[in-house]
Amino acid sequence: MIEIRGLRKSYETRYGPVEAVRGIDLRVNEGEFCVLLGPSGCGKTTTLRAVAGLERPDAGVVVIGDQKVSDAEAGIFVPVEKRDIGMVFQSYAVWPHMSVLRNVAFPLTEGWRRTHAAEVERRVKLALERVHLEGLEKRSATELSGGQQQRVALARAIVIEPKVLLMDEPLSNLDARLREELRTEIRRLTRELGVTTLYVTHDQSEALSMGDVICVMNRGEILQIGNPEKIYQEPASVFVAEFVGKMNFLHVRVEGKDAVSSPLGAIQCLLPDGFGIGRDVILAIRPEHLEVLEDRESPVADTNTFRGELTSRWYLGDNVFCEVSVNQQVLMARVPIDLKLELGSHVRLRFPPQRLRIIEELPGNG
Amino acid sequence: MSASSNPEVSDAIEGTRSPIVARRRVRRATTGQIAVAVVTLLVGLVVCIPVITVFLMSLRTGLPGRSGPLTIENFQEVFLDPFTYQVLLNTALFALGTIVVTLLFAVPIVWLLTRTDLPYRKTIYVLMTAGILIPTFLRTIAWILLLSPKIGLINQLIMELLGLENPPFSLYNIPGMAFVQGISLVPAAFFMLSAAYSAMDPSLEEAAYASGVSKLRTFLKINLPITVPAIAAVMIYLLMTAFSVFEAPAILGLPADIYVLSSVIYFAITPQVGLPDYGLAGAYGLIMLVTGVAASVLYFRIVRESRKYVVVTGRGYRPKRIELGRYRYLAVAFILLYFAFEIFMPFAVLVWASLLPYLQVPSMAALSKVTLAAYQSIPEYAGLRPFMNTFILIGLAPAVAIAVSIAISWIVVRTRYRIRGLLDGLAFLPHAVPHILFAVALSYLALVYRTALPIYGTIFIIVFAHAISFISYGTRVMNSAMIQIDPELEEAGRACGASTPRVVGRITIPLVAAAVFNGWLWIALLSYREVTMALVLYSPGSEVISTLIWKMWTSAYVSQVSALGVVMILIVLVLVLVLRTVFVRAQMGTPMQG
Incomplete structure (x- = not known):
């Protein structure tokens, strides 16, 4: 001990x-x-x-x-x-x-x-x-x-x-x-x-x-x-x-008991207690938890799903690391190698609510 | 890329060679080999011929150039004479005494500076390097002015104060020689020891503590065994030096008839009466040479052994410095005492003696006699020539030595030729050959071949002697500088199509410019302060400042010697300060090269 x-x-x-x-x-x-x-x-x-x-x-x-x-x-x-x-x-x-x-x-x-x-x-x-x-x-x-x-x-x-x-x-x-x-x-x-x-x-x-x-x-x-x-x-x-891995961060504002507004649009998530409406916090999600789907031209209706453009991709052997630009925000994602995506093609990006993490913004630790 | 080099590239990739390419490769390899062979041969010749000359000298009698049969007469004379054994005993006692004095000061100072919270450490480091500005022979003369039984100021002062009949101190004995020589060797020992000490990884010590071993036991079992090779190497270095130095034992030994090997050799070729006996000098020289080479071999062994001890080091966690507390001023006082012995007292007494018509204890009466006469009359008794010669010497000798050193070091560090080990050894050999011996051999050779190569008695033979002797320093400096240059910097240059000489000239040398400058300055200083070789090799017309002072000292011109000594120290002080400033300016003026 x-x-x-x-x-x-x-x-x-x-x-x-x-x-x-x-x-x-x-x-x-x-x-x-x-x-x-x-x-x-x-x-x-x-x-x-x-x-x-x-x-x-x-x-x-x-x-x-x-x-x-x-x-x-x-x-x-x-x-x-x-x-x-x-x-x-x-x-x-x-x-x-x-x-x-x-x-x-x-x-x-x-x-x-x-x-x-x-x-x-x-x-x-x-x-x-x-x-x-x-x-x-x-x-x-x-x-x-x-x-x-x-x-x-x-x-x-x-x-x-x-x-x-x-x-x-x-x-x-x-x-x-x-x-x-x-x-x-x-x-x-x-x-x-x-x-x-x-x-x-x-x-x-x-x-x-x-x-x-x-x-x-x-x-x-x-x-x-x-x-x-x-x-x-x-x-x-x-x-x-x-420090322990790659992470996407979005500056968001608490809008309700389980919703925040982000530069991408409204996002549903599980807010811990103690976050009052109107408060500025950070929404974080690891690249491997972001779901990237082929864009099937159908109108986006699902919650937490946004349309974006694939701006870069790196083949890593066991997965493909890519960057998707949504509404001028660049997000990192890891996708299976089977997902054949061309650079510049349109994709849909889904934020699974249970994977989203709210971090209090601490001044000085950014 | 030019068309002609294309096939070569593709051949190299495919592993096949067309006849044309193969021929070209062979030729290119030979160019390099020839260059390396020529350098090795030249260095080998200039270094080895004097050594061989000592052998030949010892096997002949009579004056140089007279061919006679080889004989062992000289050795009979040397080894049958009981005087020889007295000389050997003197030399050994002098060498041991010197080591004791040196370590007595150097070890505590190294410990204080590396392990304790001693104040003023920067100043101490600067003063440690400043000592080189006072040549050993001047320091010896200055200490005679302080401690001679007849005229020594300290002796006179103590006799006056205590009412003594006889002087309490005398410098004209073996302890006196060892004292002056030991004091002069402290900076060298200090820098060698502190380098070894700071190369040790502190976690070696911490690992022992973490194993539950006490501080004392850790010191005995870890610190001591790891630093022993370094201390042994320093001791052997000191022993080698003390065995071959000439200045202090000659100046102090002559009045008392105490001779060591180096002074016996000198007096054999410059007798007061009769003809120079080169054969006898050769026989004595051979004893010196054999011990010198044996000690060098031992030194190399130990240094290699201690290199094995340099292991991977982690971050530079320095063990906590020991707090001296109220002892810190005692420690500073101890170091000040050393600098007083090495720098302040000798310089002060030279200045004082130079201002008086004859040496006397400071008093109001003495102050009233102060005069600049000894300085004003320098043009009369010295003239311009010794100064001109000195400047030729300290300009040319380092330039030649450094140029040769760059070539040698580049071959040793950068190429894979098998001969490079031999070349490195050859470049170090002058260090094992005592200066007095080297000079005697050169003087013998120059006499024998005076018609073919008329440099005997000119300043150029002194330049030559210094340049060759100091190659060992030059190559040490250049080796360590070049090892630090990543070979890829040169390879990148060659990949851009530059030839090897161009790459060395445009990339390597600019990158090691600071080392080139420091090496040059260092050798210039060594050359400036050295008197042994110059004394053996000079003739009227080729004297330098140091030989002039030496000769005037033997004729007892105390004020003039002191004045010239002060001038000599001031000239070099100004020179060093100016050169350093100019070099730093130049370095800052050029954009970063690498």
């Missing part, structure tokens, strides 16, 4: 102090895989390093398991080397002057977890098996490929069977194919071990495919916490919606 309460951290820079983290509250339950997702400079790495004990917070509390490891007000700060954590770094941080074996055994031979030789051997063997590096024990760490080095780093982090595992963009130095392979392996490993994990990334597909919980951050604050489905389907803000 990891608990963060009111975490704050600022840095002195040449241009004055910069608040990297401004008041974060987060709880990762036992055995949960939590992803901190956000653009560079959003404070996700600083948060992770505060949990690790590599940064000393200005304010707030960090709890790992049942131990309060950091409490700025009470002056408590357990240094990193005393915390029960395993950590994987972006640069692998595999020690170049040691063999694979000595790298992985290091926490068990040099740290406070020191144990007898037979036990070290057994656990190192197990850890190397878990990351599929059997037989490379004697190799010098620098003779390994990037993917193998990251596996060494992973083995070194799990060999101590830590309470929590902290990973700082561990895959961003690897190429795309290797990244996907290691993604599934890291997830399988953490499930097997049942270890509570905090994972930092800026890659939304990594976050969506790996996380039990995703915590989207920007400018030192948490914007939304939820499971991948919730984050993708029901983003709380324009920023979250755009």
Whole structure:
């Protein structure tokens, strides 16, 4: 279990102090895989390093398991080397002057977890098996490929069977194919071990495919916490919606209990409570949820259906990504490859009411 | 695209070759190979011939050019003489002492600047580079003016204040030589060490902490083993340098009859009485050469070993700097003390000595005697020639060295010819050959072939010696600059139809212009401050400022030496400032090229 309460951290820079983290509250339950997702400079790495004990917070509390490891007000700060954590770094941080074996055994031979030789051997063997590096024990760490080095780093982090595992963009130095392979392996490993994990990334597909919980951050604050489905389907803000995938936005005005007026015309949708008539909000829909139909010259009668013109299309193999211009608004859509559409042809665009999402317009987060 | 090149393209695609195309390819490859072979051969000749000359010199007796049978007489003379072992012991003690002094200052300063919140770090960096403006031989002379038992100002002052009968300090001994030489080598050690230190990925350290390992154990098991190769490399570099330097041990050793290898070689060819003994110099030189080359090989090994340690680095998270708190002023004071030793005190004493008819402790009486006479009479005792020669030297030597370096570095970095490794090694060889030895060999050669190539005793032999010696610096600078230029920038040029020389001239060199300028300036400075080679190679008429000062010092013209020294430092200071400003202007004036 990891608990963060009111975490704050600022840095002195040449241009004055910069608040990297401004008041974060987060709880990762036992055995949960939590992803901190956000653009560079959003404070996700600083948060992770505060949990690790590599940064000393200005304010707030960090709890790992049942131990309060950091409490700025009470002056408590357990240094990193005393915390029960395993950590994987972006640069692998595999020690170049040691063999694979000595790298992985290091926490068990040099740290406070020191144990007898037979036990070290057994656990190192197990850890190397878990990351599929059997037989490379004697190799010098620098003779390994990037993917193998990251596996060494992973083995070194799990060999101590830590309470929590902290990973700082561990895959961003690897190429795309290797990244996907290691993604599934890291997830399988953490499930097997049942270890509570905090994972930092800026890659939304990594976050969506790996996380039990995703915590989207920007400018030192948490914007939304939820499971991948919730984050993708029901983003709380324009920023979250755009960061985890493509999204169409329309500026609309609430006209009734289940209707809004848009630049395209009236749209039926399910409005949550608390949106009074006349209020300006944002209507959002993912490209894959927009229905594109061939235009059969018949007058448009269906609700939420508008006529438009296909202005561009990209064949992507498993689907076709296209842009449709309706009333001078350009909307993105994904359509099945069977739908044969010519550039410039007229289409009908349908907005399924259950897929529409209303986002409150938040100033400053556009 | 022209019609003639079309078949080539289609052939390349289809994997077949018409006879015409094949022939053309062979010819083109040969042009490149010939060019590379010519460069390698030339560099090999100019670098290797002096080395071979040392061998031949050591196997002959008599004056240069007199053909006699090869003999081991010189070696018998050297190795049977107990004096030789005294010299070797002196050299070793001097070298060790130098390393101790250098590291005593360099290691704490590197630690303070890279790991703590020391104030004024920019100023400290600037001062570190400024030290090069005071040549080592001038610094040695200045320290004699401060610490000589007879005339040293500090000695006189302390004797006066404490009423002592005898001077408390003397510089004319091995610790004294090691002190002055050690102080002079601190900037080099500082830059090498701090480069190694900042190349280390901080997450290597953090990963150890995250493994539950204490700070002390992390330092012992991670930081230390990773930086040991770099520290060892620096120590070997210092050892090599201290083993071959000439200026400080010669100036300080001569009055006390303490000789090291370099000064023995020098005095063998410039004896006070009798004829120069090149054979003896060659035999001593061979000892120096063998140790120099062995140390270089070791140095290369260790550097290669430490390169293996440079792994993928992540974002530049710097570990938190240690807060010095109330010790920060102590730290600043320590660094100021160093700069006082290296720059302020030597310069101040030179200025003071230059203003007085004879050296005396500062007082009201002394102030009343202040005069500019030593400056006003410079035209009489120096004339214009040493200045002209110096400008010829620092204009030509760097130009030749950098031009050759560009060609070598381009071949080493850009081409795939197998010979490029050899070429890189050849370019580094002058670094392993001590300057004194190189100059002695050149002087021997120039004497032997004085009718075929009459450059003996002219400024051009000094230019030649400097240009060749400093190719090792030039190629280091150009190698690292060219590695940073993406090869695709050149390939794009060639794809536009430009020939290789044109691509290098129009794309590569403009892109590395800053490195070319810095390399040129650096070599010009080295050439300006160097006295060892010039001293061996000059004759009346080809003296430069540094040899003039040296000669006047041996004749004890204290005020004049000081005045010339101050002028020498001021000239180079103005030159550097002006050139830098002009270059920065020129760079800003041209639109961005790449």
